[in-house]
Amino acid sequence: MRFVSRLVCIVCGKEAQPPKSAGVCPACNDPFAILDVEYDMAKVAKSISPESLSNRPLNHWRYHELLPIEPDEDAFAWPVGWTPITAAPRLAAWAGCRRLRLKDEGKNPTSSLKDRASSVGVLHAVCNGATRIACSSTGNAGSSCAGYAAMAGLAATIFVPLRAPEPKVAQLLIYGADVRRVRGTYAQAYDLCSAECARNDWYNRNCAINPYLVEGKKTCGLEIAEQTAGAEPDWVAVSVGDGCTIAGIAKGLMQMKELGLIGRLPRVLGVQAASVDPVARAFGQGGPLPPCDGSTVADGIDVAVPRNWRKAIKYVKATGGTFVSVSDEEILEAIKTTGRLAGVFAEPGAAAGVAGVKAAVAKGLIDRSADVLAVVTGNGLKDIKTAMAIAGTPSEVDPLP
Ligand SMILES: *Cc1c(COP(=O)(O)O)cnc(C)c1O
Numbered sequence: 001m002r003f004v005s006r007l008v009c010i011v012c013g014k015e016a017q018p019p020k021s022a023g024v025c026p027a028c029n030d031p032f033a034i035l036d037v038e039y040d041m042a043k044v045a046k047s048i049s050p051e052s053l054s055n056r057p058l059n060h061w062r063y064h065e066l067l068p069i070e071p072d073e074d075a076f077a078w079p080v081g082w083t084p085i086t087a088a089p090r091l092a093a094w095a096g097c098r099r100l101r102l103k104d105e106g107k108n109p110t111s112s113l114k115d116r117a118s119s120v121g122v123l124h125a126v127c128n129g130a131t132r133i134a135c136s137s138t139g140n141a142g143s144s145c146a147g148y149a150a151m152a153g154l155a156a157t158i159f160v161p162l163r164a165p166e167p168k169v170a171q172l173l174i175y176g177a178d179v180r181r182v183r184g185t186y187a188q189a190y191d192l193c194s195a196e197c198a199r200n201d202w203y204n205r206n207c208a209i210n211p212y213l214v215e216g217k218k219t220c221g222l223e224i225a226e227q228t229a230g231a232e233p234d235w236v237a238v239s240v241g242d243g244c245t246i247a248g249i250a251k252g253l254m255q256m257k258e259l260g261l262i263g264r265l266p267r268v269l270g271v272q273a274a275s276v277d278p279v280a281r282a283f284g285q286g287g288p289l290p291p292c293d294g295s296t297v298a299d300g301i302d303v304a305v306p307r308n309w310r311k312a313i314k315y316v317k318a319t320g321g322t323f324v325s326v327s328d329e330e331i332l333e334a335i336k337t338t339g340r341l342a343g344v345f346a347e348p349g350a351a352a353g354v355a356g357v358k359a360a361v362a363k364g365l366i367d368r369s370a371d372v373l374a375v376v377t378g379n380g381l382k383d384i385k386t387a388m389a390i391a392g393t394p395s396e397v398d399p400l401p
Contacts, residue, residue: 003047003065005040007211009033010310018068020128024209032289034311035211037068045259053226058082060116060219066255067120067219068212075123078151080115081219083107085227085373088342091354092372096361099371101233102344102354103224106379110171112300112347113220113245113377114144120216121205122148130203132157136193138186138241138299139168140349140378145205146175157202159189165299165383187305208242208307217245221252224373225262232262233373235366237269239352240279240323241301243312245377246270250315266373268321269366270312271356273298273328279309280323283316297328297386300349300378322365326355332390334358335380345380345387353377 006015009025011033016025025033044065056062060081064071085103092100105113118141125133132155135145142158149156156177160169161184172179182189190206197204204210224236236253238246250268257265272280275294282289292304306312316323326334331348334355338346346354353374360366380387 001068001070003039003044004068005038007035007037010036010314019211023211032307032310034209034308036311037211037215039066039255041255041258048259048261050261060119060216060223063219063222066215066222068215069120069123070127072123072127075119075126075152078119078148079109080119081108081223083223085224086342086344088344090341091338094337094341095354095358095372096368097357097366097370097372098368100357101228101373102338102342103220103373103375104344105220105375105377106344106346106350110144110147111379111382112140112144113217113375114140115148116219117141117213117216117244118144118148118205121145121203121210121213122152122154124212125203125205126152126154128203131155132200133203133205134158134193134197135205136160136186136189137164138302139164139382140300141205142177143168143171143175146172146177149177150175157196159193161186161189163299165385167382167384186303208244214244214248214308214311217248218252218255220245220375221249222256224249224266225253225256228373229262232264233266234370235269235321235372236266237271237353237357237360237372237374239298239301239349239356239377240270240272240306240312241303241349242306243279243308247308247311247315249375250319250321254315254318265319268316268319269356269360270316270321270323271352272323272325273301273331273352274325275328276302276304277325278304279306279312280325282309283313283323296331298331298348298352299383300347301352324356324360324363324365326352326359330355330359332386335387336390338376339380344376346376347378347380347382348386350377
């Protein structure tokens with residue numbers, strides 16, 4: 001970790017020793033005292049420039065100085081990142097803003113943004129001599145972890161809640177993971193996974209309390225900056241579950257600004273499902289995490305006890321951003337509209353980000369003249385049941401006689 005200067009606690013600010021995998025601040029008696037990785041940015045600036053970047057492969061390893069890893073030839077051949085950004089003018093008209101672009105994270109190898117974290121986590125696990133990686137997941141984190149574990153030849157155990165969509169479970173099984181369906185919620189799957197990791201000395205991929213994984217999600221922000229440099233959006237909208245993705249994206253944008261690779265820092269909009277929006281409410285109230293017992297059709301962001309809420313709020317604030325909540329009806333409408341008006345098939349947790357743009361414009365949080373980029377965090381094929389329930393039916397016709 002040549003460019004990492006230290007790990008600090010998000011609560012007390014004290015420096016902490018790097019944990020082997022997951023781990024919170026040893027000084028704070030707080031399960032949410034997450035660690036954050038800090039870099040020697042002066043040293044990074046000497047190594048990353050538009051010129052040096054122009055010679056690098058188009059995947060997220062191009063930012064390896066800003067990841068808590070050692071360069072690794074084998075791992076750097078795993079595909080991940082550099083997903084396309086496309087203009088969606090008809091969707092912009094629907095959402096009510098001047099310009100709207102979509103970054104399609106469904107184009108990652110296992111079809112979600114989680115590949116950015118999993119690729120870093122699996123590499124980190126391999127470098128630490130782990131024999132098995134484990135994670136609890138509503139679906140995408142698990143299927144992605146299983147996919148990269150298969151690429152690396154590392155054993156994987158994935159704990160999924162009962163209501164994980166079947167296509168995601170199919171991915172896990174096809175990638176050869178040991179899949180354990182927990183008769184309970186995501187929060188319960190999470191606790192069981194943490195306990196099994198501690199008991200068996202497995203590598204814990206649980207993103208929220210593994211400070212290295214959030215850094216992987218950061219590459220989405222680094223890419224948005226590099227891909228839009230000179231025409232940076234005013235706002236970047238992203239859906240929020242545990243809070244790792246948005247914290248990572250905001251941090252990535254800020255680091256690119258600090259390196260002088262973009263001129264203007266976009267503001268970040270966090271979007272939660274109205275029935276499960278503890279981070280948005282904590283942001284609005286300025287207080288602790290409120291209790292939450294709702295659930296949403298968007299399994300990817302159905303997180304009642306988000307571990308990384310502090311980091312999410314800290315980084316969203318630092319960009320001058322804000323949060324908005326959208327109903328399940330708005331999410332379902334956004335799935336259909338994003339498909340029809342932009343040709344991008346989003347899963348519910350991803351369409352929430354698009355729905356949030358429309359909601360934020362309607363509320364006056366985003367100006368109608370704004371240039372917005374929405375991150376589509378996962379592919380719609382990952383939750384066919386929800387898609388089919390709203391898609392309508394094909395007409396049946398006879399073939400030619
Ligand atoms: C995981 C996920 C998110 C949110 O990421 P967090 O780090 O949990 O906030 C959003 N959309 C999809 C599709 C996801 O799988």
